[in-house]
Amino acid sequence: MSRQSDWLKARYAENFANAMPNYAIRQILLHAIEVFSKKGFAAAKIKDIAASAGFSQGYVYTYFKSKEEIFTQIVELAADGAGRAVAFAAELPGSPLDKITWLTEAFLAPDSIAMQHWRLILLQSAGSEGAPESAKRVSAEKMKRPFEHLIPIIVEGQKAGEIIEEDPMMLAITYFSTIQGLGIARIQTVGDLPFPSAEVVLRFMKKSPKGDGERDAHF
Amino acid sequence: MSRQSDWLKARYAENFANAMPNYAIRQILLHAIEVFSKKGFAAAKIKDIAASAGFSQGYVYTYFKSKEEIFTQIVELAADGAGRAVAFAAELPGSPLDKITWLTEAFLAPDSIAMQHWRLILLQSAGSEGAPESAKRVSAEKMKRPFEHLIPIIVEGQKAGEIIEEDPMMLAITYFSTIQGLGIARIQTVGDLPFPSAEVVLRFMKKSPKGDGERDAHF
DNA sequence: GTCTATACGTTGATAGAC
DNA sequence: GTCTATCAACGTATAGAC
Secondary structure, eight states: OOHHHHHHHHHHHHHHHHHOOOHHHHHHHHHHHHHHHHHOTTTOOHHHHHHHHTSOTTTHHHHOSOHHHHHHHHHHHHHHHHHHHHHHHHTSSSOHHHHHHHHHHHHHSTTOHHHHHHHHHHHHHTSOSOOOHHHHHHHHHHTHHHHHHHHHHHHHHHHTTSBOOSOHHHHHHHHHHHHHHHHHHHHHOOSOOOOOOHHHHHTTTBSOOTTSOOOOTTO | OOHHHHHHHHHHHHHHHHHOOOHHHHHHHHHHHHHHHHHOTTTOOHHHHHHHHTOOTTTHHHHOSOHHHHHHHHHHHHHHHHHHHHHHHHTSSSOHHHHHHHHHHHHHSTTOHHHHHHHHHHHHHTSOSOOOHHHHHHHHHHTHHHHHHHHHHHHHHHHTTSBOOSOHHHHHHHHHHHHHHHHHHHHHOOSOOOOOOHHHHHGGGBSOOTTSOOOOTTO
């Protein structure tokens, strides 16, 4: 259903395994990502993470000094992952809009790891959770990457006449905000509410929407 | 700068004062909205709320049985507020797109109470915070209102040829997701990053973007 | 390598003083 | 009407057993 999502997952797992040679550490971090991204820093208990990873509560502290340390590491991993996804999109063949479309589909996939990452990064860089300072710093720093990679694509797209000629930074902010909003809606969505395609999501920055099936636009 | 925002604030304050005759209760709830919407349920401490409202920690329990009760009440207030904002927009004069534009500007105002509400409602309906069940129920129930009011506007807009002919529910979900994403970005934004205008935000559902200054669309 | 037991701090909630 | 003192529950982090 989503080759983008699969690619990201494979890439992510690969990078993850390389960076984290120890099995227990991998397990813990992996499940911590899930728990933290769902509950936020304060609500997530070490016991939850440990249980989810299949360990006892105390065992976690064999490898990690504190809850804060786990969270900060995860945020860093997440920020790197999100940055890499955008960087990869930038180097794909095709038009600028094709690249952004790929990226969008990767983000919007139902089980998207990229999305989980994004949620994590933003959950605390916000301070909108009682997140630790260290995590905020790491995130604020690494958050620049996705923008640095996306903005050139946008500029390219503007030159090619595919994207409207507004401030690229503003467009990038709008893009990531939308992605994030949809990601959050995804979690909330219990059932099977209709979700927008990448095509609809990207209309806000697309220059001339002719050819997408509009009828009697000026009857 | 934003008459929409002012209107909402006035309306909200009015309704709030009517519903909450007691000064201390008003103070506590008012500050609880701020603290909860910034930190989330688990990270927000009763002490924070009390201090912010100018009371001692214990005093809060003169009026409220529990932290959960405060949160649930706030979520209810927030959901009502958001619902009313959309309902009001629905009854404005002007084209459907005018109405949605008004609503969008109200949401996106820098100090928007509507936005604060929205964040609150969604923060927990998600379960994406360790929010209490009671709050989730209330929110899931009241969340329907904004959609019920927005969807007819969208349908109207489609009939008028202003809005693309996609599933109105999907468009509504996309709309609110975008609004929410931008609202979150707002908090994070320390400085003065460029933010999209309502016009840009609504392009994704607007039918024919001719007349918004596009040059050489088909050279 | 993994678990159990426990110490210590924090916080939600109560009771009683002023 | 508001605060201080305090209890009980919980969660983080540690120490030591298997």
